[in-house]
Amino acid sequence: MRMGTIRNRLLVAFVLLVLLPAALIGASSVYFGLRNAQRQVINQLQSVATLKEEQIEDWLASLRVHLAAVIYPYQIVTLVEPLLAEERTTLAYTEAAAALRLQFDQMIATTGLFEEVWLLDTRGYTLLATNRAREGQVHVTQEYFWRGLEGTYTQSMASTTAQGVTSPVVVAHPVRNADQQVVAVVVGRASAQKLNAIMLQSAGLGETGETYLVGPSTLLLTPSRFADRNTPILRIQTPILDDVIRNHTGHSGLYKNYYGDPVIGIYRWLGALQIVLIAEQAQAEAFQATYAVLWVNTVVALFTVLVALVVALFMARSIAKPLANLANTATQIAAGNLELHAPIERNDEVGALAMAFNRMTARLHKLILDRESHISDLEEAEAKLARDVAEQQALSRLSNHLQRCQSLEEAYHTSVTLLRDIFPACAGALYRQWSAAGAPQLIGAWGDAQSLQFQTAHSECLKLINQAHASHNHALPAAKQGAFTLNGSHYETLCVPLHVSGESLGFLQIQKDPDALQDLASLISRVADLLALALSNLQLRENLREQAIRDPLTGLFNRRYANEVLGPKLEVAQHTQATVVVLLFDIDYFKRINDTLGHDAGDATLRAVGRMLNSQFAHGAIVCRFGGEEVLLIMDNLSRDAALQRAEQLRQALSQLVIEHNGTQLPHITVSMGVALYPEHGTSHDELVNAADQALYRAKSAGRNQVFLAECV
Structure with missing residues (x-):
């Protein structure tokens, strides 16, 4: 069967x-059937796990x-206190021990809840136990x-419990006398x-579902429903369990x-017992109904495709035959028989196609002439497009790079590299x-920046940018255009200022022959506008950032900035095992x-302190100015002695600081200091600041003008 035919x-x-x-x-x-089925099975397993958890509670x-x-x-006096006060050889001790052991054994036998029970005194010594x-x-x-x-108190012993042999739970309860004093502890x-x-x-959970418990050391704590298998399982080793x-x-x-059987299941951590509850069911059983529905859908789809093949064959034959006749006629006309007309055999779309084909043959010569007349127009439009x-792509690259710049300095230097690519000639x-x-x-x-021609253009541009009445380029009204002659040749340079809202951010100098500058006028204008806007936005962002983190009175960083940087510094110090002071x-x-x-x-004093610290x-x-007259310093990688030495040097320098206000020297100041080190005095932002604050308070309480080290936590 040839694939080239229309049929x-x-x-x-x-x-x-x-x-x-x-x-x-x-x-x-x-996909959705399996996903929904998986969600339903997991929800069912979650319900089972919740039920099991409630039963365990x-x-x-x-x-x-x-x-x-x-x-x-009322038995404490007769059964417990003799064990605490009497000698083991006395009759009172023997009778009390026998009675209490009998009572423990009866409770174990009647409730079935305990394997063994023992009594401890307040020193942890075992006085009596069902297991002698x-x-x-x-x-x-x-x-x-x-x-x-x-x-x-209930304690999990899951880490040392074997599979299904002993319980992973121990319960302890205080025994109090008539004065509500604890005299012993009963443990079961x-x-x-x-x-x-x-x-x-x-x-x-069906025939294949089961639930079991696993301890923190991956020991299997409860037996499996399928214990008849020959392979005993003592530990569960799976990446999922380790992660849980x-x-x-x-x-x-x-x-x-x-x-190793494929299952669907859930893992739930039981915090009270420090163990993992696992509920799972074989995938084959869990998705059995879903597989049946998918099989029915597959059969229906195959039947639909078979019917479509029969219908498609009939439709293809009815459409392809008249089209084949029309193709044969077109082949003869293409060979030169322009007087041949396609037969119109049907009154439908195929017949309309034959009529249109005949009209097309008559107009073919005229269309060829018309096409040739438009070739030059299309080439010109293509070149412009x-x-x-290219200009739009260049502007897009420039905009994307400027948006990624983090500072105004980076933006200026990045712009030079990008401008070299935008104006390579x-x-x-x-x-x-x-x-x-x-x-x-x-x-x-960029370009030939070392040539005499460029240097002359550079000097010309600096003069033009300061002249109020310099000539302007009509395509760039804001730009200033200058001309000069060098070695008998005429050159022009274009100086384009970068202005936003009346503020000058700089200017561009473009130097080329006059015709080329005229062709680049639109691109130069758009580049200048984009540069000016991007640089202005970065300038505004840097100004706002500086205002947000600086204290206007002292010029120091403010408390907000201290809160921003201290946390990350502590994280870095934790990874590098460094200190933070x-x-x-x-x-x-x-x-x-x-x-x-x-x-x-007071303001003059704070300003003087700020200048000295900066x-x-x-x-x-x-x-950072932390508030009022409080100042916070954050320093890296200093030992305790170095930190105290640095603090003492600062205290002495501040006490010798000369402060003038309105031509008058103000009295010398003293400061009280508190020093805290990470991780010695705290591992978090609040702990370190509080430790330093407490040390500062002790320095003031001790008479001020001192340096105190924080107390270890």
């Missing part, structure tokens, strides 16, 4: 019109209630003992039987279980205007200066 193409097109939508619909149905509550009731208050091997052991280092002295290890029963219940245990979080999705596209330069009264500064140049001081008796000499004198700490430290 075959139509046939393929008809098939694709049905096949592609069917394939897309089928693929989307499979009820089990823990039952453990606490029964352990609290194992020794009645435990008697005499000391548990003073166990968390459940010293937490049990304070109240009922929970039975694993109830916990295993909770986990082995299928709870609507490490981050104390949850996880859900598709994975392989401990037997190419120039416009021209020599030029970019100037920066620092102030209205100052002379423009040359930022950079926070030095906080304020001026002693500053209120007395304001009250006796006036607020202007001079001494221009590099290597961040100095």
